[in-house]
Amino acid sequence: MARDALREVLADHRRGVGVGIYSVCSAHPLVIEASIRQALADDSLVLIEATSNQVDQFGGYTGMTPVDFRDFVLGIADAEGFPRDRVILGGDHLGPNRWQKESPEVAMPKAEDLVRAYVAAGYTKIHLDCSMSCAGDPVPLTDAIVAERAARLMVVAEEAAGTADLSVPISYVIGTEVPVPGGAHETLGKLTPTSAEAVHETIAAHKEAFDRAGVTDAWSKVAAIVVQPAVEFDHVKVIDYVSANIGGLRHALDDQERLVFEAHSTDYQTESNLRDLVLDHWAILKVGPGLTFALREGLFALAAIENYLVEDATRRSNLVDVIERVMTESPGYWEGYYEGSAHEQEVARRFSYSDRIRYYLPNEEIVKAIDLMLANLDEVGIPGPLISQYLPKQFDRVREGELTPSGHELLVDRVRDALRPYVGACGLGSSRA
Template identity: 30%
Template sequence: MKKTEQLLESIGRITRETGIPRTIFAVCPNSVAVTKAAFRAARRNNAPIYFAATLNQIDVDGGYTGMTPADFVRMARLEAEAIHYTGTTVIAIDHGGPWLKDRQAVERWSPEEAMNGVKKSFEAAVLAGYDLIHVDPTVDIFVPKGEIISIHLVVARTVELIAHVERFRRERGLPPVSYEVGTEEVHGGLADEKTFDTFLAELKTALKEAGLEDVWPCFVVGKVGTDLHTATFDPGVARVLTDKVRPYGSFIKGHYTDGVSNPEQYPLCGMGAANVGPEFTMSEYDALAELELLESRELEKGTVAMASRMTGVLERLVRESGRWRKWLHEEEAGLEFDQLGAERRMWLVKTGCRYIWQRPEALAARYMLCDNLRRAGYDPEEMVLGRIERDMDKYFTAFNLVNLNDLL
């Protein structure tokens, strides 16, 4: 059985036996530190860990982490071995679809180029040994502003991408992979219930017509009240969507779970899994900012020769990258960075650091910061990882995952 389906089936069995529902916690591996912290938190909580990597983060071109799918799979294996983590690890593509990779949208790739690019990314993931692929062709940059992509086109492209993966892996005798479909993005997709129903029915028919009757996604992404700028999960909507997909054998997957105010409601509503990503970039930034305060104290005492200027370097690199513009609100369009309020600028820097962690200047400043603090008797890496782990722990607890490995 596919690893993800096996995990879901085991959780279902355990829920029936114990009466305690559970939701899988998925981490977006937007930095090396977040990946390390995820394994450490999973080991300490004695729970499975799921990585949902976007094509912006990890791809054939290295993404902003600098890692290809093969690199990330090797890294995950080595990190697990280094801390003797033996629980279940699921590695997945998140939001795999045309124009969801920023480069494709900025360079305005044609539909054929964008679809072919995604197919190459999927091939690399399958060859690397990924367990699941989120097929998400719900964005089309050529759809006129104010209009939403046709759900029939979304179905057609979903089937085209799944069919390509299935043909590619079967020709090479590679293990089967699991699938996730749909989106909750604010720019369209499956947010409307009628559209959601149409998508499921048409996808079922189209897969059968393509000779893929044995292939069906284990996750369908649902808009359950959360997005990048909101933090309240809607239990009522989640239950409605769960009731819609369970007859198909699927579970609802939540995205943008970052900082959600009521995470304990996820398992109670039957949510299969939930993704958390930018929150841990903010955790990493906050940890480095705290280290910089310690560094400044050591500088005053004369135990440090030169300041790293860590947060200043990060802010400048985020500004220069221009990627902060992607997250501007509609009313902020056209504004320059300095025209935004101080709180808004700080949010954009904190969430935007994931794009520039691997820049040489960021790495150099971080090396200097950590070296300064090590000389002063601190363990800076432990402090950074510990901060990220602390913020991950609440999800392991809220999703009822602590000690789940003992029951699997």
């Protein structure tokens, strides 16, 4: 069997080496390309996870099944010359998340099929997340219900693993204090970290549920538990990590043989905050919307540059206007998130940290507009002063000969700017790379 690189990193962390790994939760090709290029520069692993919203057995909002997403990621890795054995694929929030409006009797069989599809496709990091209430469930769910449902999914995952050609054993992630996928809906106030007592109760509930479900041996494959370090973001605010506030939580896993913490919603944290998280035993740091937020910044910057350089208005992509029109004509992915006046909603659609634009980037009209913009910029060339005005960090790298001043390369590097703090925090390479 192949080297289990993820478990090696987590074992080093448990030994006090002070390393971690960041998990890229995105399905956008430019984000995946940027992540793989960053891993190439750092000579590191790359951990890429699909969420249950993005990718499921029916296609998710990306239109991709787990097999499709696997082939999509590995195809980009091949194109970049990145070894496949350094790509770790994971499934995030696998459970009834997509079917919360249905009863558990309907939602859980779909969740079982979801987990089965991911494992059969070769994903070796599986987050079993049954923390959300379905129709008719109590709110919130008890640890016992969450654990019982997670054990039910564990049975399916282990059965699927028995027939799948997996390169390494599955590393499972559990946890009942799971932030909402993609950031908070509401304006946030003060957050309270998970207590050490809650961690112990969650572990005990899952061990008991696994025993009852007949998958006691699978406990040895549980690598991490999701707990709340009191980090989150809403539309306009980021709640920063404060190490001094977590108290005994940092020692809650001291009596566990191999478990580490996994942190969700770490987007927009500073590198020093991320480093503190790693040192406080959050060995896995999840990032998603922060990467497409950076991509959106790059796209809007290039759209502004295009408006200056392409004199004939009929030849411009009008990318920002296209995005706005598509979002207002199909408001399903943002209207439950952005409140206020029409103007306030417009500002939020374009600039919110929660980055609901990411759901629209696969739209055919938007893809066509992006392609046209990049083609226009390739044709006219981008002068240095305009790069300096709109993408100053990229301008520095262009001047130093590290970066080609094409639209595509500028976008990829802008996304890498959002990854570089994670590189430094996890001790994986140089945050300058």
